[in-house]
Amino acid sequence: MDKTNMQHANDVNVIRKKHMKLFFAGVIIIALVFGAGAVTNYNHIEGLMSIPAAFQWLFANMMFSGSTLANLSNVLRLLWETILISIVSTTTAAVFAGVFAIMGSKLTAINPVVMYAAKLAASVSRNIPVVAWALILVISFGTNAATGFLALFFATFGFLVRAFIETIDEASGDTVEALKATGATYPQVIAKAVIPEAMPQMFSWVLFMIETNIRSATLVGLLTGTGIGYLFDLYYKQLNYEMVSLITLAIVIAVLIIEWISNLIRREIL
Amino acid sequence: MESLIEKNGKGRIKISQPNSGQLKFRMLMIGTAIFTVAGFFLLDYSGLELWPAIIGTLENLKTMFLQPQLNQVNFGSAMYQVLVTLSLAFLSTILGAVISLFLAFGAAVNLSRPWISRVIKGFITVIRAVPTVLWVLIFAIAAGLGAVAAVIGMLFHSVAYLVKAYSEAFEEIDEGKIEALRATGSGYPHILFQVVVPQTKSFLIAWTFLRFEINFGVAVAMGAAAGAGGIGYELFMSSSFYYDMNEVGMITYMILIVAVILELVANKLKSAA
Numbered sequence: 001m002d003k004t005n006m007q008h009a010n011d012v013n014v015i016r017k018k019h020m021k022l023f024f025a026g027v028i029i030i031a032l033v034f035g036a037g038a039v040t041n042y043n044h045i046e047g048l049m050s051i052p053a054a055f056q057w058l059f060a061n062m063m064f065s066g067s068t069l070a071n072l073s074n075v076l077r078l079l080w081e082t083i084l085i086s087i088v089s090t091t092t093a094a095v096f097a098g099v100f101a102i103m104g105s106k107l108t109a110i111n112p113v114v115m116y117a118a119k120l121a122a123s124v125s126r127n128i129p130v131v132a133w134a135l136i137l138v139i140s141f142g143t144n145a146a147t148g149f150l151a152l153f154f155a156t157f158g159f160l161v162r163a164f165i166e167t168i169d170e171a172s173g174d175t176v177e178a179l180k181a182t183g184a185t186y187p188q189v190i191a192k193a194v195i196p197e198a199m200p201q202m203f204s205w206v207l208f209m210i211e212t213n214i215r216s217a218t219l220v221g222l223l224t225g226t227g228i229g230y231l232f233d234l235y236y237k238q239l240n241y242e243m244v245s246l247i248t249l250a251i252v253i254a255v256l257i258i259e260w261i262s263n264l265i266r267r268e269i270l
Numbered sequence: 271m272e273s274l275i276e277k278n279g280k281g282r283i284k285i286s287q288p289n290s291g292q293l294k295f296r297m298l299m300i301g302t303a304i305f306t307v308a309g310f311f312l313l314d315y316s317g318l319e320l321w322p323a324i325i326g327t328l329e330n331l332k333t334m335f336l337q338p339q340l341n342q343v344n345f346g347s348a349m350y351q352v353l354v355t356l357s358l359a360f361l362s363t364i365l366g367a368v369i370s371l372f373l374a375f376g377a378a379v380n381l382s383r384p385w386i387s388r389v390i391k392g393f394i395t396v397i398r399a400v401p402t403v404l405w406v407l408i409f410a411i412a413a414g415l416g417a418v419a420a421v422i423g424m425l426f427h428s429v430a431y432l433v434k435a436y437s438e439a440f441e442e443i444d445e446g447k448i449e450a451l452r453a454t455g456s457g458y459p460h461i462l463f464q465v466v467v468p469q470t471k472s473f474l475i476a477w478t479f480l481r482f483e484i485n486f487g488v489a490v491a492m493g494a495a496a497g498a499g500g501i502g503y504e505l506f507m508s509s510s511f512y513y514d515m516n517e518v519g520m521i522t523y524m525i526l527i528v529a530v531i532l533e534l535v536a537n538k539l540k541s542a543a
Contacts, residue, residue, distance in 0.1 A: 036361045129487045135505065143313060259399070
């Protein structure tokens with residue numbers, strides 16, 4: 001009888017400790033929220049109020065007039081350019097990322113020095129934000145497609161190396177070991193085990209990056225004066241809100257179509 | 271006899287025949303390669319002089335990374351701007367996490383009705399389709415340029431991302447445990463907060479921190495492109511107004527250091543989950 005009571009007391013203690021921990025975590029997070037709010041001058045009520053206001057505004061400007069629709073061809077042309085840049089930069093980055101990932105994966109690295117060098121290069125290119133790349137490149141490359149392409153290339157490259165290394169480690173461990181046991185050479189292991197095993201998952205990552213890059217390309221375009229981002233910025237600054245809504249709608253539809261296509265492809269290959 | 275053995279171009283005997291899936295994948299790869307090469311020619315490079323541009327960029331990179339120096343702002347205020355950017359990222363992540371938790375209960379198919387799940391998933395797909403910078407600028411019309419527009423704009427994408435991550439974590443939990451609690455007559459809130467959340471806690475924390483890491487990068491971008499303030503705005507000013515490569519270099523280093531630390535913590539949390 002005594003013993004069970006003791007255990008019961010212990011259990012209560014454990015639960016009480018857990019609740020205390022949870023309570024303190026909650027207090028710390030709330031304090032941090034208010035601290036962050038003070039640092040940035042963020043007002044929670046104002047933030048809440050802006051959500052319905054913005055949606056009301058967005059839908060009020062969706063009744064497009066004739067003069068707005070006349071610009072549609074221009075919008076579509078720049079949208080196409082933006083999509084093209086994001087696809088081309090992603091696929092090109094994927095080729096380089098594939099090589100670096102094979103160098104950087106523990107499973108397939110030639111030697112540790114090369115492995116860490118590959119990982120470091122990827123980490124630097126990934127952690128410098130895409131805006132910094134865009135702002136640096138636009139100074140010398142000017143406002144044309146090459147700036148957007150290179151900015152997206154560097155950011156995508158860094159991300160894909162990380163994703164590809166994880167894919168290689170996950171997908172091809174056993175196969176690589178089996179092939180090594182048969183006495184296969186290094187190029188044979190890469191060509192017959194690593195690439196076939198990891199390729200579908202890698203392609204799925206490439207599709208994911210294409211979707212992401214269309215949105216990033218809008219941001220880069222806004223900063224460097226190219227593509228659909230530039231057009232958005234232009235009309236935004238002219239306070240032509242009907243055009244702003246039209247461009248937003250066009251981007252949404254384009255992204256949804258691309259997501260739909262890549263889901264179809266994913267279903268086929270995975 | 272000869273006709274039964276297929277040989278390849280080099281006269282060797284073919285030992286494997288690709289199945290239809292492999293064939294499709296091969297076609298897809300070839301198609302992508304052709305599209306990429308064609309894409310390079312379709313892009314508009316007007317006004318680009320390639321070699322001077324490459325040399326100029328390399329010189330700028332050299333100045334940036336080898337002679338970093340702050341000129342327009344002092345170190346203390348630059349650090350404060352980093353804190354502002356971190357705060358913007360933190361606010362949108364935490365507020366997003368709270369909203370996402372409840373939306374994710376509705377989006378997870380094992381905890382909710384199919385039609386609710388479909389409505390929420392459709393809603394977040396549309397939200398995700400709008401680039402963050404456009405969200406921020408749209409909210410800036412309603413709330414004015416600044417922290418409010420930035421946090422709410424970033425919040426939308428955080429919610430879209432976290433609902434997907436959370437609901438996938440919820441869908442993987444053991445159905446038996448939910449059933450056991452149902453059998454005891456527990457109500458819906460009990461099931462959520464006694465089984466679902468404790469079971470997936472480490473996943474939730476890892477995904478939330480991962481989003482915080484992403485939001486730091488986004489907050490830098492919003493400072494530069496949407497006037498949200500913080501270190502991103504300083505970066506934009508020093509590169510596009512002052513053309514001060516030394517300062518761009520120093521700011522890039524500061525962003526890089528914070529981003530690498532965040533990435534290391536995110537990796538730790540992810541491998542622990």
